[in-house]
Amino acid sequence: MAAWLxxxxxxxxxxxxxxxxxxxxxxxYLKSEFESLRGLVKISLEKAEDKVAAPGVTxxxxxxxxxxxxxxxxxxxxxxxxxxxxxxxxxERKLQxxxxxxxxxxxxxxLQQLMRGKFRHLREQVGYKVTELLKARREEPEGARxxxxxxxxxxxxLAYSLYADTVAGRLSPEDLEGLLGALRVxxxxxxxxxxxxxxxxxxEAVARIFINLERRTAPARLRPFGPRLVPTFNYFQTAACLFxxxxxxxxxxxxxARSLRDDSDYAPARLANSLADLQRRGHxxxxxxxxxxxxxxEDGLLVAARTTARERFAAWGTRLxxxxxxxxxxxxxxxxxxxxxxxxxxxxxxxxxVVDYRALVAQQEAGE
Amino acid sequence: MPTVAVDAMGGEFxxxxxxxxxxxxxxLAGIECVLVGDAARLQPMLEECRYxxxxxxxxxxxxxxxxxxxxxxxVRARRRSSLAVALRLxxxxxxxxxVGAGTPAAVLLTCARHLALLGGVRRPALSxxxxxxxxxxxxxxxxxxxxxxxxxxADADDLVRFALMGGAxxxxxxxxxAPRIGLLNxxxxxxxxxxxLAEAHRRLAAVADINFVGNVQGHELLGGKxxxxxxxxxxxxxxxxxxxxxxxVAGGVAAAxxxxxxRWRLGLSMLSQGFExxxxxxxxxxxxxxxxxxxxxxxxxxxxRSSAAAIVNAVKVASRAVSEGVVEEIESALSRAV
Numbered sequence: 242m243a244a245w246l247x248x249x250x251x252x253x254x255x256x257x258x259x260x261x262x263x264x265x266x267x268x269x270y271l272k273s274e275f276e277s278l279r280g281l282v283k284i285s286l287e288k289a290e291d292k293v294a295a296p297g298v299t300x301x302x303x304x305x306x307x308x309x310x311x312x313x314x315x316x317x318x319x320x321x322x323x324x325x326x327x328x329x330x331x332x333e334r335k336l337q338x339x340x341x342x343x344x345x346x347x348x349x350x351x352l353q354q355l356m357r358g359k360f361r362h363l364r365e366q367v368g369y370k371v372t373e374l375l376k377a378r379r380e381e382p383e384g385a386r387x388x389x390x391x392x393x394x395x396x397x398x399l400a401y402s403l404y405a406d407t408v409a410g411r412l413s414p415e416d417l418e419g420l421l422g423a424l425r426v427x428x429x430x431x432x433x434x435x436x437x438x439x440x441x442x443x444x445e446a447v448a449r450i451f452i453n454l455e456r457r458t459a460p461a462r463l464r465p466f467g468p469r470l471v472p473t474f475n476y477f478q479t480a481a482c483l484f485x486x487x488x489x490x491x492x493x494x495x496x497x498a499r500s501l502r503d504d505s506d507y508a509p510a511r512l513a514n515s516l517a518d519l520q521r522r523g524h525x526x527x528x529x530x531x532x533x534x535x536x537x538x539e540d541g542l543l544v545a546a547r548t549t550a551r552e553r554f555a556a557w558g559t560r561l562x563x564x565x566x567x568x569x570x571x572x573x574x575x576x577x578x579x580x581x582x583x584x585x586x587x588x589x590x591x592x593x594x595v596v597d598y599r600a601l602v603a604q605q606e607a608g609e
Numbered sequence: 610m611p612t613v614a615v616d617a618m619g620g621e622f623x624x625x626x627x628x629x630x631x632x633x634x635x636x637l638a639g640i641e642c643v644l645v646g647d648a649a650r651l652q653p654m655l656e657e658c659r660y661x662x663x664x665x666x667x668x669x670x671x672x673x674x675x676x677x678x679x680x681x682x683x684v685r686a687r688r689r690s691s692l693a694v695a696l697r698l699x700x701x702x703x704x705x706x707x708v709g710a711g712t713p714a715a716v717l718l719t720c721a722r723h724l725a726l727l728g729g730v731r732r733p734a735l736s737x738x739x740x741x742x743x744x745x746x747x748x749x750x751x752x753x754x755x756x757x758x759x760x761x762x763a764d765a766d767d768l769v770r771f772a773l774m775g776g777a778x779x780x781x782x783x784x785x786x787a788p789r790i791g792l793l794n795x796x797x798x799x800x801x802x803x804x805x806l807a808e809a810h811r812r813l814a815a816v817a818d819i820n821f822v823g824n825v826q827g828h829e830l831l832g833g834k835x836x837x838x839x840x841x842x843x844x845x846x847x848x849x850x851x852x853x854x855x856x857x858v859a860g861g862v863a864a865a866x867x868x869x870x871x872r873w874r875l876g877l878s879m880l881s882q883g884f885e886x887x888x889x890x891x892x893x894x895x896x897x898x899x900x901x902x903x904x905x906x907x908x909x910x911x912x913x914r915s916s917a918a919a920i921v922n923a924v925k926v927a928s929r930a931v932s933e934g935v936v937e938e939i940e941s942a943l944s945r946a947v
Contacts, residue, residue, distance in 0.1 A: 457636060461656040474662050508610060510641060511663035518662030521652050 258384035259315040260488075262305055263374070266322035266332065266346075268392040268455045270298055285327065289334035295453065296505035297476035297497045299339040304493040305388075305483070306342060317381075320346040321373055323366050323395070327352075347373050367605075368426030368434065370400035371407070371417070375437040378408055378446065388488070389450045390479075393458040393472070398450070399605060402466050402596055405447035407438050411595065414438035423602045449486065451479050460522060467596055471524050477501055477512055478519045485529040491536045498542040509544040512537070610641055611705045611931035613924050614698045617646035618673035618691040620710025621914045624651055627710070630920035632658035635665045640928040643668050643704055645695040670694040676913060680714035684722065692716065696723035699906040706927040708898060708920065710911040717759055717901065724904040727936070729943035733903030734771045735759040735842070735910070736778075737849035738896045744833025749783040751896055754793075754830075754838045758846035759901070765808035768792065768839050770943065772819050774902040775837035777942040781933040782926065783836065791825035791835025793844055798824070809839075818946050897922030900930070907936055 267273035272293045274283065302318065309316035318341070324332070326348035336343060349369055381387075389405075391397025403420065406412040412420075418435045422428075450470040452463060460472045473479045480497040483489045501507035516537075520530045537543040617627035624646050631642040632655060641664050644651050648669040655665070670691040674683045687693065692711055698704040700723050709716055713735060726733065737757035743750055755771050756763060763771070772790045779788040792810055794802040799810045801824060813821040825835050830848060840848065866873045897919050898909035909927045911920055930936075 457659045457661060459657055459659050461653070464656075478662075507663070510610070510612075514641070514663050514666055517666065521648070521667065522656065 257312070257314045258386055259317065259382055260309050261317045261319065261381060261385050261387045262302070263319045263321055263377070263387060263389050264302070265391040265397055266320050266324060268295075268394045269390055269397075269453050270294060270302075270320070271335070285325070287328075287331060289331045289338060292331065292335045294335075294339055295455075295476060296507070297480070297501045299341065300497050300500040301476045301480050301483075301493075302341055304480075304489055304496060308489055308493060315382075317345075317385075318343040319377065321370060321377075322347065323349045323364075323369065325349060325351040345377075347377075364395075365424075365426060367396045367400045367403070367424050368421050368430040370397070371404050371421070372430055372434050372437065374400070374404040375407070375434065375441060378404075378441065379437070381446075383442065384444070385446060387447045388483075389447060390453070391450070392453040392455045393463075394456060396605060398452050398463055398466050398470055399598075399601055401447070401450045402470060403598065405450065405469065406596060406598075408441055408444055408446045410443035412598070416598075420598050420602050423599075424605065449482070451482070453479070465597060465601060468523075473524075474518070475501065475507075475515055477507075478515050478524075481516055481519055481530070481533060482524050484533060485525045491533055494533055495537055495540050495542060498537060499540075502542060509542060513543045516543070610639065611928040612641040612643060612703065613927045613931075614643040614645055614668070614695040614704035614707045615920065615924065616691045616695045616707065616709030616711060617644045617651055618670070619712075619716075619913075620911065621676070622916065623673075623710065625654060626915060626917045627920055628654040629658055629917035630924060631655075631665055632660035633917065633921050634924050635661040635663075638664060640664065640924060641666065642924060643695070643698060645670050645698070646673065646691040647671065668694055668698060674711060674715045674719075676712050678715075680712060680718055684715055684718040690719070692719045693723065696720060696906075696908075700724060704906075705931040706907040706909065708909045708911060708923045708927050710898075710913050710915045710920065712913060713758060713910060716908065716910055720901055720904055720908055724906055724908075726903055727905060727940050727943060729940075729947040730770060730774070730903040732760050732763075732767060733901055734774060735845075735901050736775065736899040737845070737852070738899045739831075739849070739852045740896075741831045742833060748833050749779075749785065749836060751783070752836055752838065753779050753899075754840065754845055754849060755902065756840065756842040756845045757849040757899070758842045760842045762843065763805075763841035765805055765812055768805075768809040768841070769812050769816060769819075770903075770947065771839040772813055772821070772837065773816070773942045773946055774939050775839060776819060777938040778900055778902060778930070778935055779836050781935045781938050782930060785836060787820040788836035789822045789834065790819050790837045790839065791822050791829075793830070793838050793840035793848065794824035794826060796824065797826065805841075813839075816946050818942055897924070897926050900926075900935075902939060905936065907931070 264270050272295050306316055306318055320343060329348055332346065389401045391401055403412065403417060407417050414435045417438050418431055421431045421434060447469065452470060452472045454460070454472050454474050458472070463470055463472045471482055473482065477494070477498050480489055480494045484491060484494045498512050501512065516530060516534065519525050520527065534543060615627050615631055617624040620626060627644065628651055631644050634640055634642055636659060638661065643666040645668045648667050651667055670689055672687040672690045674680070674687055674690045674692055692709060692715065695704070695707045695709065696719055699707050717733070717735060720733065734756040735758050736753050736755040738751050738753055740750055741752045753775050755775050776788050776790055779785060790813065792806065792813060794806055796802065800807045810824065813819055822835050825838050830838065863877050867877050898911040901908040901910055907927060907930050909923045911923045
């Protein structure tokens, strides 16, 4: 077989797997105020023009699709929201106004719950989201990699992690059923989830879960979810992480930074502090941070802080690499310098092989 | 946007109190804080708090000056102490003010080593902020006493400079256009207290920029006669110590009395408001920190037993002092009068 492939001019490269970006809407994409009844009413009556996207999120989302498409990847963008379908018109119009190309949006049918008299389940999110995520996963081709985006207001960290570990096979359908039962999810939904989970091909599908810390939840509280889950304080941090993952280029991160600066008054110091925080928390390594910093400083997007000799050498290496671009000669030297002279990264957190869902569910039920 | 460096390793509750304080300040947005200390200890503590990283920087310093160390020797030996690094940031213009809860002697020595004195200042002054009974509606319930121990002695010249610095600070921070300045003394007359104080009295009365209200005697210290009381470091340190000890003594007496019989307990509970008032005299959490005046940058010295709430207030005062241009005002007051 190998000989035949060589005769045909070498092995054909396999198409890169599909990349799927799944977004929550309120408090993740949109700056919504649903914590009060008044806020909820406002959301339902709001026109598209009144809805406000979180700083930097539109640039980030557009960039993610563009970069994936440019690299020849099949890409899908979906939204999954706990909002009712009655506001679909305004949401779709808002996304259109923001220039967001998406492939699907799922709303929660609150009316059905009301008709069934299931008032408790109106605000229940974990069962609803896990069900919809599992349903959506069945539509994806084998090997599709997913990036999930949520926030710290309700239960995105738990719902997304349960989904990721179920698809990966670390959580059995029975365990998932037990956990959802403990969360007092609608029993009809629990049975459905179990059925969906049982028929799911096992795959390490979820690459990262990004949680927008809109409530400024202490990051340590999300540590039990393991290193797959990345809590970020703004979309510049999210973009920087995605740059380190190879999902965005440095210019795309700069575009997100620029939108924060121009539209939301982010001073260069705030961006520099955000990047340093991300690095200290171990979500981006030293060399990735260094190469981002060099470019962003040149664009005037980061504060030109004092640099160490190590950083100056590494920046020089980065510039050399950018100029030559080659793997040999000065290019290789530049790459070597960048790698060698990057400041030592904090040790990456040990991957949590098994998330202690029983403890997390108990916490959630206790309202902690 | 003011930037305040916070020495995270100074004080009895370090570094937890400083980390919690900076986390809290970061949520308010508008003040950038630089936490200076052992980064490996600070970061995990910060992550336990609700915070906004956009307003927080961490500057690593591998050393710290302990409360039980000889300050002179420790300041000389620990060039990379959190205190020294915080002050270096101020010198380099990376921080506009510094807040710390280290021991006053170590702080003063480190300030003297790293910060330049303002033109016209011969020696810096350590202040004490204390609660007093206002004399009229709208008067600031806090007063400033300086020098509270930076140097043991002061001549008439120093006392005039302290008055100018204290007046400029109180004017900007309390918003009083012409703060009342008093001279701590043993009697009311212009000749009281000996040659130095008599000379100081004469000169304070002669400076147009100073709203001099005459001598302030011990029993008047906690009243509203003066917003700023100037004195030499020895007397100032004693006075500040007495004020600090007042609530403690009263609390001890009350506790002992309460154990005697139920009538006393009842009486004391009726006086609880008064005890609260007395406790307010030394509640350093409410005012945060006392300024060290005379340097090119402001240092807000928080009490060594400061809680996070006290450090939050100190950072807020430091930020306000920067926004209000306190150092520039002091410099200008000195250049006008000296």
